[in-house]
Each structure stands twice: as C-alpha cells, then as structure tokens.
Amino acid sequence: MKNMTALDYAAAAADTVMNKYTASTLPPSDRFHYHQGVFLTGMEKLYEITGDKKYFDYIKAWADYNIKPDGAIPNCHLDEFDDMQPGRLLIALYDATNDERYKTALDTIIFAAERFPKNALGGVWHKGHCKNQMWLDCMYMMGSVVTEYALRFNEPYLIEVVCRQMYLMYENMKNPRTGLLYHAWDHSKKARWADAVTGCSPEHWGRALGWFTVAVTEIASMLPDTNAHKTHAEEISRELIKAVARYQDDKTGLWYQVVDKGSDSHNWLETSCGALFVYAMAKARESGITDGSFDENIQRGYEGVTSMTRTDKDGLVLDGVCVGTGVGDAAYYFSRPTAPADLHGMGAFLLMCAQIHKRSDSIETEH
Numbered sequence: 001m002k003n004m005t006a007l008d009y010a011a012a013a014a015d016t017v018m019n020k021y022t023a024s025t026l027p028p029s030d031r032f033h034y035h036q037g038v039f040l041t042g043m044e045k046l047y048e049i050t051g052d053k054k055y056f057d058y059i060k061a062w063a064d065y066n067i068k069p070d071g072a073i074p075n076c077h078l079d080e081f082d083d084m085q086p087g088r089l090l091i092a093l094y095d096a097t098n099d100e101r102y103k104t105a106l107d108t109i110i111f112a113a114e115r116f117p118k119n120a121l122g123g124v125w126h127k128g129h130c131k132n133q134m135w136l137d138c139m140y141m142m143g144s145v146v147t148e149y150a151l152r153f154n155e156p157y158l159i160e161v162v163c164r165q166m167y168l169m170y171e172n173m174k175n176p177r178t179g180l181l182y183h184a185w186d187h188s189k190k191a192r193w194a195d196a197v198t199g200c201s202p203e204h205w206g207r208a209l210g211w212f213t214v215a216v217t218e219i220a221s222m223l224p225d226t227n228a229h230k231t232h233a234e235e236i237s238r239e240l241i242k243a244v245a246r247y248q249d250d251k252t253g254l255w256y257q258v259v260d261k262g263s264d265s266h267n268w269l270e271t272s273c274g275a276l277f278v279y280a281m282a283k284a285r286e287s288g289i290t291d292g293s294f295d296e297n298i299q300r301g302y303e304g305v306t307s308m309t310r311t312d313k314d315g316l317v318l319d320g321v322c323v324g325t326g327v328g329d330a331a332y333y334f335s336r337p338t339a340p341a342d343l344h345g346m347g348a349f350l351l352m353c354a355q356i357h358k359r360s361d362s363i364e365t366e367h
Contacts, residue, residue: 016315042350071104179243210276253304321345
C-alpha cells in the first residue's frame with residue numbers, strides 16, 4: 001500500500017469495517033463489549049480529526065442499538081470490565097446530544113466499576129469469577145473511562161480509585177529484571193498459573209502490556225497538573241515506554257507476542273501490541289511525558305505496523321493480530337491463532353494512526 005498517510009490508513013481501516021458490518025452487527029453482535037468499544041474509540045478519534053459525520057453516526061447507531069430508551073444496557077455484562085470500556089463512547093455522545101439515556105447508561109457502568117469485587121489489598125478482580133486476580137487488560141478497560149468520567153462530571157474520588165489500581169498492578173506485576181509487567185497477578189496465589197512466591201503469571205504478553213501502557217499514558221495525560229497523582233502516573237508511563245522500547249525488534253520495528261522472548265523460534269511478531277506501544281509512545285510525546293528519546297522507536301514501530309497491511313475484496317486487512325487470549329505459559333501464547341482484520345487489531349491500528357497524524361512532525365512512509 002503506497003503513498004498513504006497515517007490519516008489515509010485510519011480512514012481505510014474504519015471504512016473497511018463499516019462497509020463489512022452495519023453498526024448493529026459489529027462483532028460480537030448483541031454484546032456491549034470492548035472488541036467494538038476499542039474499534040469505535042479509534043473511530044471517534046478519526047471523527048475528531050476529520051469531522052466526517054459518517055463516523056459519528058456509526059458510533060451513535062451502535063450505541064443506540066445497545067442502549068434502551070430508559071438507559072438500560074442489557075447486552076452489557078457488568079461483572080466484566082471488558083464490557084465497561086465502551087462507556088467511553090457515551091461521554092461524547094451525551095455531550096453532543098444531551099440525551100440522558102447515555103448518561104444513565106454511563107452512570108450504571110461507573111457504579112458497577114466502583115463496587116466491583118476486590119482482593120485483600122483493594123485490587124479489583126479481572127472478572128466476577130476471577131477471584132483475587134488482576135489482569136493488565138483491566139487497566140485500559142476500566143481505568144481510562146473512569147478517569148474521563150471523573151474529570152467530566154467532577155467526581156475526583158474516582159481518580160483515587162483508578163490510581164490505586166494502577167499502583168497495585170505496577171508494584172505487584174513488574175519484573176525487576178526486564179521492567180515489563182506480567183500478564184496477570186493472583187494475590188491469593190491460587191490460580192493455576194500463579195507463581196508460588198509472587199502470584200504472577202509467567203509471561204509478558206504483548207497486547208496486555210500494550211493495554212496497560214496505553215491506559216497509564218492516557219490517564220497521565222488527562223490528569224490536570226494540580227492533581228497529586230499526575231507526576232507518579234507520568235513516571236510509570238515513562239518507565240514502561242523505556243522498558244518496552246528495549247524489546248522492539250531491530251529488523252521489523254515490531255514486538256513479539258511474548259515480548260522478551262524474541263530469540264525463541266516458536267515466538268512470532270504480533271501486530272496489535274505494536275500499534276498500542278506506538279500509540280502510547282506518540283501520546284506520551286505529545287503530552288510532554290517523554291522527550292524526543294523515543295522518536296525513532298515511534299517511526300520504526302509505525303512503519304512496522306503499517307507494513308502488515310494489505311488489501312482484499314473487503315478493503316484494508318491488518319495481518320498478525322492475535323485473537324482474544326487468556327493467561328498461560330509461553331507455549332500457550334505462541335500457539336494462539338491470528339485473525340485478519342480482527343477488531344483488537346483494527347481498533348489499536350486506528351488509535352495509532354490517529355495519534356501519528358496529530359504529530360507535528362507527521363510520519364509518512366511507503367509500503
């Protein structure tokens with residue numbers, strides 16, 4: 001795909017999915033879920049850049065299909081943070097329309113997040129049935145939406161809730177040798193994958209680490225300078241970006257499925273985590289969290305991710321995207337299949353491309 005700007009790539013990705021699925025059939029259909037939410041969050045950023053109303057209308061149509069006239073969200077499983085992430089979309093919809101059902105649905109999600117089961121240290125369980133377990137993915141699924149809600153509706157105590165989760169994950173899931181975070185942590189150490197001493201799972205899975213890095217960077221950038229947590233959040237963002245940058249593949253600019261095991265012949269380069277890392281790096285640069293130290297990583301990563309695109313009869317395809325994945329050992333992550341145009345990947349790709357477009361020294365490349 002030659003002579004395409006970051007904005008061209010973003011529009012191609014969004015249009016491909018829109019042409020393939022009506023808003024009501026966006027997979028998984030009949031579910032208010034992060035698969036759609038991440039993709040539509042990327043589309044929302046594209047709308048903010050272009051002003052093209054077709055993107056706003058598509059997001060609104062999806063929300064309207066899932067939210068009843070009284071604000072109920074029957075397709076949202078409130079015992080899973082995965083189903084809370086799309087709440088981010090409702091803030092902009094409420095601001096644009098003043099439709100109270102969006103606020104009602106959003107309040108329902110935030111209420112559930114506040115009251116989610118917690119381990120003995122106050123860390124939220126990943127899901128209602130994952131007792132005592134914290135997974136990195138959760139920080140993005142709940143952290144960004146709760147922070148945005150707290151700032152928009154002046155609920156500062158929610159910032160405390162979010163930052164407590166951030167600190168618990170960072171302090172208990174960090175590998176001191178690599179600076180990377182493990183995919184999951186069980187405070188009770190009873191999960192089949194939990195280390196007997198640390199309670200952590202054994203591997204650094206790329207996309208989970210990407211979600212956490214994105215969440216921390218977004219939260220740090222959203223917090224006002226007067227907030228006591230901003231400096232610490234920025235420090236965590238910088239440390240994560242520094243650690244992740246060390247494991248970027250020299251040849252391709254991408255990252256491996258298990259981030260720190262690039263020398264293992266069974267490992268493979270995974271695209272969606274690369275898009276998330278590049279987005280976080282570029283977001284941190286824009287927000288002043290980092291200086292120009294990672295500009296080369298951003299450029300090589302962007303070029304690596306866009307090199308994984310191609311076209312077929314439906315439009316743009318993004319290859320090398322891992323399907324949804326639980327917690328396991330290295331062999332488990334290595335064996336996970338990929339799915340072309342998977343919404344995990346298309347959403348991360350949109351986030352990356354929209355952020356790259358915003359860079360003053362916009363990166364262009366040819367593939």
